[in-house]
Amino acid sequence: MLQPRERHFRSLSPHGFHRVVYREWGHPLCPRVVVCVHGLTRNGRDFDTLARQLCDRFRLLCPDMPGRGDSEWLPDANDYVFPTYLTTLTALLVHADVEEVAWVGTSMGGLLGMVLAAQRNTPVTRLVLNDVGPAIAPAALARISGYVGLDPVFESFAALEAHIREVSAPFGALSDAQWTELARTTARQCADGRWRLKYDPGIAVPFRSSAAPPDLWAVWDAIRCPTLLLRGAESDLLTPQTAEAMRARGPKPRMIEFPDVGHAPMLLTPEQIAPVAAFLQGDEAPRPAKPDRIVYNRGAEPR
DSSP, rough: OOHHHHHHHHEETEEEEEEEEEEEETTTTOOOOOEEEOTTTTGGGGGGHHHHHHHOEEEEEOOTTTTTTTTTOOSGGGGGHHHHHHHHHHHHHHHHTTTTTEEETHHHHHHHHHHTTTSTTTTEEEEEEEESSSBBBBHHHHHHTTTTTTTOOEESHHHHHHHHHHTTTGGGGGOOOHHHHHHTTEEEEEEOOOOSSSOGGHHHHHHOSSSSSOHHHHHHHHHHEEEEEEEEEEEEEOHHHHHHHHHTTOOOOOOETTTTTTOOOSSSSHHHHHHHHHHHHSSSOOOOSSSSSOOOOSSOOOO
């Protein structure tokens, strides 16, 4: 089975430098580079399946954001904010010697991609947003607040996996093997044999202190690169109303909805990976005068 190269670098937060780990797939000199950034409590291993499918055509960089996965925890939890993350991602591009990238971002990773894509002289040339947009539904934030930062301890891996299946049920009907792999890459085993989640509970501090969901419509309207919007049809974070508004303004993306999935599609199945691969390769169908909406049905071509 193909395996990535694990690399690391140092980035800066207000309270010093921190070690950031990322995984690199594909030929290190391939000029077609894709950065894949995960959601709030996840890590770069979420993109293993996608990267294995694309690494014969692209070089992929999949970081563990600060406080997640194998990256270092920050000494002050108040530094788990966008300025720190944007500095980290800029340092990633410098360390990897990359000037232009396509971007695949799930949830928080998509928001970070939006902010970078909206900047003058942005390095982002193509943007895939996975179930996130410039307005976030309060109900989703309340759901996430119910589990982020709790730092549970599990007596066995089976108990850990049961927890992951419960809190991540919106991911959809994954196979047993997929759930086991998601649990394995999200966890760490302690010296006493018990299991903990592989992220700093402190990431919840700034998340819970936010007075209101961010309004990023001005950021959205500033994006000019080709954009693909993915949505779980049952998502409680990216509402149908927000998705339709996104299609009508800013980069006016093509949207693909996946049935029987909430927040967020995990890009583990052929029907979820295929449209992303086509978009990154520039093979998607010509854009119609009016933005289109595509629904993917299992076992069928997009329509």
